[in-house]
Amino acid sequence: MARFQPSTSSRLYAWGAAAVVALAGLLRCAYLLQIEHNTDRAYPIWQALLTLERGALPLVGQQTSVLFANPALTGYLYLPAVALTRSPLGPVVFTIALNTLGVWFTFLAGRAVGGPRVGLIAAFLVSVNPWVIEYSRLTWVQGLLPFFAPALAWALWTALAGAPPRPGRRLGLAWALLTLAAQTYLLAFALVVPFAASLALYARRIARDRRLRRVCAAGALAFAAATALYAAALLADSSQLGAELERFSASGPRLSGEALGHALRLVTGADYPAARGAAAPAGDAALRQTLTQAAHLVLTACLAAGAALALARAARGDRRAALPVLWFALPAALMSYVSQAVHPFYQLIGMPGGAVLAAFAISSAIALRPRALGPAAALAAAAFGALMAVNSVRYAQETARLPGAHGLTALSLEHGLALGAALNQLYTGAELVISPVEEWITASLAGRTFDHLQDERAPAVLIVPPGGAVVVRAGRELDSLPVSPAASWRALLPDGAALALDRLTPDAVPRDGRVLRGDDGIIPVSARLERAGSGWRVISAWQVTEPLPLEASGWLFAPFAHVYNAQGERALVVDGAAVPGYQWRAGDLHLHQMAFALPSGTPAGRYTVVIGQYDAARARSAIFVTADGVYTPTVPAGALTHSVR
Numbered sequence: 186m187a188r189f190q191p192s193t194s195s196r197l198y199a200w201g202a203a204a205v206v207a208l209a210g211l212l213r214c215a216y217l218l219q220i221e222h223n224t225d226r227a228y229p230i231w232q233a234l235l236t237l238e239r240g241a242l243p244l245v246g247q248q249t250s251v252l253f254a255n256p257a258l259t260g261y262l263y264l265p266a267v268a269l270t271r272s273p274l275g276p277v278v279f280t281i282a283l284n285t286l287g288v289w290f291t292f293l294a295g296r297a298v299g300g301p302r303v304g305l306i307a308a309f310l311v312s313v314n315p316w317v318i319e320y321s322r323l324t325w326v327q328g329l330l331p332f333f334a335p336a337l338a339w340a341l342w343t344a345l346a347g348a349p350p351r352p353g354r355r356l357g358l359a360w361a362l363l364t365l366a367a368q369t370y371l372l373a374f375a376l377v378v379p380f381a382a383s384l385a386l387y388a389r390r391i392a393r394d395r396r397l398r399r400v401c402a403a404g405a406l407a408f409a410a411a412t413a414l415y416a417a418a419l420l421a422d423s424s425q426l427g428a429e430l431e432r433f434s435a436s437g438p439r440l441s442g443e444a445l446g447h448a449l450r451l452v453t454g455a456d457y458p459a460a461r462g463a464a465a466p467a468g469d470a471a472l473r474q475t476l477t478q479a480a481h482l483v484l485t486a487c488l489a490a491g492a493a494l495a496l497a498r499a500a501r502g503d504r505r506a507a508l509p510v511l512w513f514a515l516p517a518a519l520m521s522y523v524s525q526a527v528h529p530f531y532q533l534i535g536m537p538g539g540a541v542l543a544a545f546a547i548s549s550a551i552a553l554r555p556r557a558l559g560p561a562a563a564l565a566a567a568a569f570g571a572l573m574a575v576n577s578v579r580y581a582q583e584t585a586r587l588p589g590a591h592g593l594t595a596l597s598l599e600h601g602l603a604l605g606a607a608l609n610q611l612y613t614g615a616e617l618v619i620s621p622v623e624e625w626i627t628a629s630l631a632g633r634t635f636d637h638l639q640d641e642r643a644p645a646v647l648i649v650p651p652g653g654a655v656v657v658r659a660g661r662e663l664d665s666l667p668v669s670p671a672a673s674w675r676a677l678l679p680d681g682a683a684l685a686l687d688r689l690t691p692d693a694v695p696r697d698g699r700v701l702r703g704d705d706g707i708i709p710v711s712a713r714l715e716r717a718g719s720g721w722r723v724i725s726a727w728q729v730t731e732p733l734p735l736e737a738s739g740w741l742f743a744p745f746a747h748v749y750n751a752q753g754e755r756a757l758v759v760d761g762a763a764v765p766g767y768q769w770r771a772g773d774l775h776l777h778q779m780a781f782a783l784p785s786g787t788p789a790g791r792y793t794v795v796i797g798q799y800d801a802a803r804a805r806s807a808i809f810v811t812a813d814g815v816y817t818p819t820v821p822a823g824a825l826t827h828s829v830r
Contacts, residue, residue: 198301202292202308209288209312212574213281213321216581218599222273222630223591224623225325230276231625231634232260233267238634244418247326249371250525256415258368259326271632272605273598276324284321287332288312291537294339297347298505299545302552306544306566307537310484311335313570315457315577316450320530326370330533333366334376338512338537341380344397345387346505353396360404364411374412376534379515386504386511443527444520448513450529452488452539454573455481462579466586473576480569484543491545509545513538589682592659593622596630600676604684605630607674608655611688615652619643627657638768646762647776649689658685667724667776668693694726694774698812700820705800705807706731706769707742712796714823720782723759723822725796727775733766740766741802744777746822749793756787763801789829795819 228247235241246257266275291311295304311317311331321331340362344355363380366373384391384401391397449455458473492510499507516535520527551558588597596604608631612618617636620627624637638648643656644666656666663685670687677683695711702708712725723746733740744761759781783792797819798807806818 195296195301198296198305199292201305202289202301205292205305205308205312206285206288208570209308209318210281210285212313212318212577213285215578216585217274217277218602219581219584219597220277220322221584221591221595222598222601222626223595224626226323226328227273227623227625227629229260229263229324229326229328230267230273230629232257233263233276234628234632234634236260236264237268244414253371253419255326255371256368258365259329259370262329262369263324267632272602273324273629273632274602277322277598280324280328281322283329284331287321287335287536290332290335290339291540294335294342294537295509295541295544297339297343298508299541299548302548303541303544306547307540309566309570310452310540310543311537313573314451314454315461315573315580316454316529317533317536318577319461319580320533327373327530327533329369330366330373330530331536333362333369333373334534334536337362337366337376337380338508341383342505342508345383345390346508352394353400356397356400357404360400360408364404364408367408368411368415372531373534375516375519378519379512379535379538382511382515383508386507438522438524440522441527442521444517444523444532447527447529448517448532448535448539449481449485449488451532451536452543453481453484454576457573457576458579462576462581462583464587465579465582467579467582470579473572473579476572477576480572487546488539488543491542491547491549494545494549495542506545509538509541511538513542585679587680589659589661589678589680589684592682593620593626593657593684596659600678600684601630603676604657604686605632607676607686608657609633611655611672611674611686613653615650616688617648617650617652617654618657619648619654620657621659622657642762644776645778646764647689648764648768649691649694649774649776650770651691651772653688653690656685656687656689658687659683667726667778691774694776696726700809700811702730703807703809705740705742705798706733706737706771707775707798707807708809709796709798709820710774712820712822714794714825717780720780721794721825723777723779723781723794723796725761725777725779725822727777727798729769729771729773729775732771733769737769738765738767739802740769740800742766742798742800742807744779744796745799746779746781746794746796747819748781748783749795750788751791756792757781757783783827787827787829789827791824791826793824794822796822 232243232246243257246255246260248254263276266279269275288308288311292304292308295307317331337359340355340359343349344352344359349355363376366376391401454477458470458477463470495506495510513535516532520531547562551562584597588600608627617638618627619638619640621641623639627637628634640646643658644664647656648654659682661682663683666687668689671690671693672688674686675683697711700708707727707729710726710728712723715722725744741763743763746759747755748757750756759779761777761779764775808816808818809820810816
C-alpha cells in the first residue's frame, strides 16, 4: 500500500471512477417512480413543509422505534428541494444526487489508504450493491448516510494519513461532516466511535501539530454544542424521554451476529433476492438468490483476506491500513450486543470500510499477475455488477406489479404523485383531510400541509367540518359513503387495489330538525335505516353545537342503537365507534354507520330502532331536547319488519 502519487495511471483510474459514479447514478435513478413512499420517507418532507408554511423550527425530528426521537437536520436539508418542487420528487432527486456523490468519495477514501485501484474497486462495489442502491433512494432521516459516511471517511483519512495541502482544513471538514451526520439520524452518533478511534491512532501526530490540536478542539466544541441543543430539546419533554428509556430497557441485551451480517450485505449484496423482488414478473428470484449467495461467499472471503492484509501492514507500521478496519469493524461490534433488532441500514455508518477491505484483497491479487488476473477480474466484475443490477431492478418491478400491496402506507411514487395531484384539485383550502395514514404521508405527496385527521374507520365514521372534508381511502373493496360527495377521484392500480378521494360538504347531510339542543354539546340531526345484505344499517348524523369545556377532551362518546319489539322489549343493542372529545369542534358533523342483524331465533314482527350517544368515560348517555320540549336519551331512527325463514 504505497503512498498514492498522481500519475498518468492514476488519472486513468480517476476516469474509471467517474464512469463508476455514472453507473451508480444510472442504477439509482432507474425506475424512479417505483420508489416506495412510506411514513418514514415522508416525515422529513413534511417537516420541511411545516417550516415553509407554518414557520416551525424543530430541534427534534421523527420518533424512533429504538430509543429517542431523531435529530431534525434532515428536514432542514430538504428545505430547498421541497420549496422548489412542492413534491417528494425534489427531495428524492436531491438524495440520489448526494448519495451518488458518496460513491466518488468512496473512491477517494479508498485511494487515500490503498491507492487508486483499491479506490476504484471499492467504489464499484458500492455503486452496484442493491442494498446501498435502495438506501440511496429513500428520503428518510438516515437517507443521506450513503453520502455522509464515505465523505467523512475521505476527509478524516486524508487529513490523518494523506498529504493534503492544508491538513487542518481537511480535518475541520471531517469534524463538520461528523456534526452534520449526527444531527440527521440518531444512530449516526455511532460514527463518533470509529472517528475517535481514528484520531487515537494518530494521536501523536495531532499532539505534535498545533493546528491539528486547535481544529480538534474547535470541532469537538461545535459537535458538543449541536448535541447539547438536541439533548435540551429531548429533555424538554421529560415524560416522553422517561417512557422511551423504560421501553428501551424492558428487554435485556443479547449477543447477535445480525450487525456483522448486515455490514457484509452492504458489501456483498447478500440475500437481496430473498428480501426484495421475489414477486417480480420474471420469477427468477431463486436463481438470483443462489448466484447472489455464491458471490457473497467470494466477497466475504475477499473482505476477510483484505482485513488480514490491512492488519498485517498496520502491524508493520503502516497505520493507514488500520483505518478501514476500524471503520468497518467498530460499528458492527457496537451493535452486536443489543436488546433491539438490528436492521441492515444501521450499518450504513460503516461505509465504505468493508468495500475498501474487500478491494485490498482483490487489488493485491491482481498485482500478483496483472496481465492474467486483471482481465479475469474485469469479467467477474461485469458479471457481478449485472447480477446486482438485476436484483435492484427486480425490486422496482415487484413494486410496479403490486403497487397497492401496502395501501397508502407504502405507495409507489407513480401512484402517490397522482394521488397528491388529485388531492390538490379537490382540496379548496378549508376542508379537513381524513386519511387512514399519518398526516405526513398525504401532505408530502401533495406538497402542502392540511388540517388532517388520521382515522382508518371511514366510511363507518366520518367528521365533516363546516368547511367540508376530503376523505382519502385505499383498498380492494371500498364501501360507499353515507352521503353523496361533491367531487370524487378514483384510480385503479394494476394489482386490483383502488385509490379514492371524495370531497364531502355539510349541505349534503340531511337534517330533520327534531332535536333542538343537547346537554353535552352534540345533537342528532338525521337518521335513516336501510337494508345491508342480510341485515340492516343505521346511518346517523350528529352535530357538535358548541365549544366544549377543557375537561371534555376526555369524553368518549359513541353512538348506539336499541332495537325494540312491538311490546317495547329491547331485542338488541348495537354499539358504534367512539369519537373522543378532543376531536370535537363546534359546527362539525359526525356521520356514523352501524350495521346489525337480529339474532337467530328472534320472532318475526315489526321492530323499531332508536339511537343515542353514550359516554364511556363518564358512564352516562347524552340527553336531548326535542322540538316538543321532551328530554330524552334516544330519538327514533326508523322501523323494520323482521321475517323468519
